[in-house]
Amino acid sequence: KTQTVQIVPPLSDEEKYRLTLDPEFLDSFNRSCKVISRALNEEIDICINYTKDPYEKAIA
Amino acid sequence: KTQTVQIVPPLSDEEKYRLTLDPEFLDSFNRSCKVISRALNEEIDICINYTKDPYEKAIA
């Protein structure tokens, strides 16, 4: 199995820190988190009870 | 741009018809449709109001 790997040097701790203080980054980051938060808090599970094996959930 | 295309002969009208009468096919098909139906009927739109441009929805 061949896989193309792009070698990109990881961000340094300082780069990460500086980025998380950037207002523009935080702005869009917070916006995305709100959407995710809503998805996490959905009450209705659309997939529940619709597996072939009613006990599949417990086994998994 | 190159794209690998797998040439698969399409299903004939008769094959399609026979398949849609198959109880096993209908069983799992109906199950999938129930999940989709639930997703379609979700009341809360997780993405609403979270675009940079408040009028983006109208423009789109």
Next chain:
Amino acid sequence: MSDFEETIRRLQSEKGVVGIIVVDSAGRVIHSTIDSDATQSHTAFLQQLCEKTKTSIRELDSSNDLTFLRLRTKKNEIMIAPDKDHVIMVIKDLS
């Protein structure tokens, strides 16, 4: 009207639904409510996406499996329900 057609019709009448495509595991169209060209372009992309996602999920955990895929875009939402023998794709318009 067969049970199958009845189910498709019911799904089609749900708010916002603009297209339903059903393909078999080989990617061949079993049914589509949109024109041939649109069916082709959507099927090609969604089938690939579905396969790649399934494979990757199993690579991460061989006992896990993809059950549903939802793409939200600015204009629409595409729901993909993969099953062992077929894949159903529903496109819902958001306007």
Next chain:
Amino acid sequence: MSDFEETIRRLQSEKGVVGIIVVDSAGRVIHSTIDSDATQSHTAFLQQLCEKTKTSIRELDSSNDLTFLRLRTKKNEIMIAPDKDHVIMVIKDLS
């Protein structure tokens, strides 16, 4: 605790959340709440998926764009929120 860390912490405390990974547009990890190996394997797969989906959505309609991606599996749900500069991936356990 910075605003960023506070937001991560709040998200992490949501029911079922078992992992949060934030990468930049080059796929480099900005933050992750899971171990390095798991982060690597998840990032590789989800980054590719995200890019491929974005590209395909634009190919289908150049004025459209991907805004959210949800993968539902037997064991968990993976939510991917792509933005112009970063991608957030949240893994929620379903048990």
